Amino acid sequence: MKKFYLIIWLCIILCSCSANNIPTSTNPNIQIPPNTSVAFVDLNGNFYPENWNTQIGPYKKTSSLYLTAKKNNIAYILTNFETKKLAEYHQNILNKKRVFIFVHGYNNDAAKTKRNYDLLRTKINLDPIQDEIIEFYWDGLVSKDPIGSAKIWFYATGYSQMAGEFGLRKILNEIHNKDIFIISHSRGASVVLSSLSNPPYNDDFRRDTEKLGIAVDNKIPLSENTNRIVCIMLAPAIGEIDFTKQSDNEAYRTFSSQLKNIHITINKDDIVLKKFVGLQRKFNPTTLGYDKKAYNNLKSTYNFFTVDNFDGQNSHSFDVYINNPKFQQMVETYIKNR
Structure with missing residues (x-):
């Protein structure tokens, strides 16, 4: 039976198509x-x-901004803009007390993500003077047909790590002595983890990426800026391996003392985390959001873990998790009471 499921999964991958999640605006970082x-x-x-x-x-589907700019000999545009933009993030946050960062999952385009971010905003008691929101968008790929999500999953797992290590971490390094609340959905949990500590890349992804001249090992670590970081991970599509070291998949890596809590949901009725046919432990595991076994194993190493059970909810959609009353309780615990 497992071989039958595997054949179905491979057929889905071979027969599906996908696209990049790119901005609809010419000036998206505003x-x-x-x-x-x-x-x-x-x-x-x-x-x-x-x-x-x-x-x-x-912009080519198989390329990146970096490679396209390098080819056109204008890579300095990316470097100069990044420096300018990070300085703006720093300035926007400077006089704020709290920072909220929203991170979507894979298979979401910008328009859909924006609707979910707007919904998420309504669930939080925000102070327009003391709070800053950062809406973080990354290329988790997009499939127009539901079955195609299987194909893009393999690529999105690596891209989520790059987005966190080389994108979100740079933003976090611009924040000093703040309460930071990072709310993620699905594979967005990998973006968050990768921003906090260098992730363990799949060997094939590492090899293919480095062949393109793109290094996957970031020499700039998360800065110790005395922040207090709380992560709420809704339907985290990650497993124990996402907490291991690149050099040793049998050993868990360490995280900054700034990380105060990771509060996850588990849901054995989430069909996406189950990978529809019970392959949650295969093809880049999604076990942390699916059952409590992975949580218990990690809890013995990390004391910053907390969990809520969302069993009974059969949808993986970001908006459904946001609207779940249990999420509102999480908000009350970490955000509204501060």
């Missing part, structure tokens, strides 16, 4: 008054510059 910053990165964690579609040139 400030939205009174207190929202937008951060949009490509599949390698590069921030989209102003007029990216005309300055950088045609």
Whole structure:
């Protein structure tokens, strides 16, 4: 029976198509008054510059902003814009007390993500003066047919790590002495983990990426900026391996003392985390959000874990998790009471 499921899974992969999650705007990384910053990165964690579609040139599905700019000998545009944009993030946050960072999962386009971020905003007691929101968008790929999500999953797992290590971490390094609340969905949990500590890349992804001249090992670690980081991971599509070291998949890696809590949901009725046919432990595991076994194993190493059971909810959709009353309780615990 397992072989039968495997054949079905492989057929899905071979017969499906996908597209990149790219901005609909020529200037996506903007400030939205009174207190929202937008951060949009490509599949390698590069921030989209102003007029990216005309300055950088045609964006290819199999390429990246970095490679396209390098080919056109204008890579300095990315570097200069990133420096400028990170300085703006720093300035926007400087006088704020709390920072909220929203991170979507794979198989979400910008428009759908924006609707979910707006919904998420309504669930939080925000102070427009003291709070800053960062809407983080990354290239988790998009499939137009539900079955195609199987194919893009394999690529999105690596891209999520690049987005966190080379995109979100740079933003976190601009924040000092703040309460930071990172709310993620699905594979967005990998983006978050990868921003906090260098992730263990799949050997094939590492090899293929480095062949393109793109290094996957970031020499710039998370800065010790005395922040207090709380992560709420809804339907985390990750497993124990996502907490291991690149050099040793049998050993868990360490995280900054700034990380105060990771609060996850588990849900054995989430069909996406189950991978529809019970392959949650295969093909880049999604076990942390699926059952309590992975949580218990990690809890023995990390004391920052907390869990809520969402069994009975059969949808994986971000908005359904946001609207779950148990999520509101999580918000009350970590956010509204501070």
